[in-house]
Amino acid sequence: MKKKTFVLLGAGGHAKVVLAALDSMGREAAALLDADKALWGTDLEGVKIAGGDDKLADYPPSRHEAAIGVGAARDTRLRRRLHEAAAAAGYALPPVVAASAFVARSARLGAGAQVLTRAVVHPGASIGAGAVVNTAAVVEHDCAVGDHAFVGPAAVLCGGAALGAGAFIGAGAVVLPGVRIGAGALVAAGATVSRDVAEGAVERGR
Numbered sequence: 001m002k003k004k005t006f007v008l009l010g011a012g013g014h015a016k017v018v019l020a021a022l023d024s025m026g027r028e029a030a031a032l033l034d035a036d037k038a039l040w041g042t043d044l045e046g047v048k049i050a051g052g053d054d055k056l057a058d059y060p061p062s063r064h065e066a067a068i069g070v071g072a073a074r075d076t077r078l079r080r081r082l083h084e085a086a087a088a089a090g091y092a093l094p095p096v097v098a099a100s101a102f103v104a105r106s107a108r109l110g111a112g113a114q115v116l117t118r119a120v121v122h123p124g125a126s127i128g129a130g131a132v133v134n135t136a137a138v139v140e141h142d143c144a145v146g147d148h149a150f151v152g153p154a155a156v157l158c159g160g161a162a163l164g165a166g167a168f169i170g171a172g173a174v175v176l177p178g179v180r181i182g183a184g185a186l187v188a189a190g191a192t193v194s195r196d197v198a199e200g201a202v203e204r205g206r
């Protein structure tokens with residue numbers, strides 16, 4: 001059976017990385033949709049930006065799967081909203097795992113989880129629905145990454161660390177073993193975090 005093509009919701013920089021991952025998986029994207037009218041009719045990595053949400057009906061779930069193309073600068077809520085809207089509209093959001101990524105057999109990935117170029121998810125780890133393990137990030141053994149959380153490029157979650165839903169870990173940050181980051185909290189790029197972080201807090205580490 002012919003595989004469905006993807007429709008991506010969001011056409012910013014993160015979408016380029018997701019397209020690269022899909023390409024590495026041998027999967028095709030039919031179109032991207034974005035609220036920014038200035039992008040309509042242009043293309044991203046050779047895939048057209050067909051319009052806004054109103055164009056979703058042109059790419060029905062009978063023939064298309066969905067992926068979220070919006071990244072997160074510090075706030076993960078738009079990603080969650082788009083994921084939930086696509087799921088409610090009947091789209092499957094399969095995990096996107098770049099061919100160069102490593103996901104251990106015993107790791108678990110939720111719907112729409114994205115494990116991008118050269119990222120590592122080690123045994124016993126779980127990646128929640130819609131969560132992102134971005135370029136070259138490392139999620140060590142037995143970590144729990146909550147739904148719609150975002151692990152920035154080259155960040156490292158040491159063994160047994162846990163991220164609450166929607167938490168954001170900046171590029172190159174290190175979360176030490178067993179540390180718990182609360183839901184919606186933000187860890188600054190490059191921070192080293194050795195103590196638990198409260199829900200919604202901003203942690204600059206040291």
Ligand SMILES: CC(C)(COP(=O)(O)OP(=O)(O)OC[C@H]1O[C@@H](n2cnc3c(N)ncnc32)[C@H](O)[C@@H]1OP(=O)(O)O)[C@@H](O)C(=O)NCCC(=O)NCCS
Binds near residue numbers: 071134
């Ligand atoms: C922490 C963060 C959210 C910024 O917080 P903010 O309170 O808005 O900070 P500002 O941008 O106003 O910067 C305040 C000061 O902190 C510095 N600063 C900002 N982020 C910093 C960081 N991660 N590490 C060290 N210094 C930082 C700024 O240079 C600035 O310094 P100055 O006062 O000497 O000019 C942001 O810088 C960050 O780390 N974001 C993560 C980005 C990322 O990793 N994205 C990955 C997406 S793929």
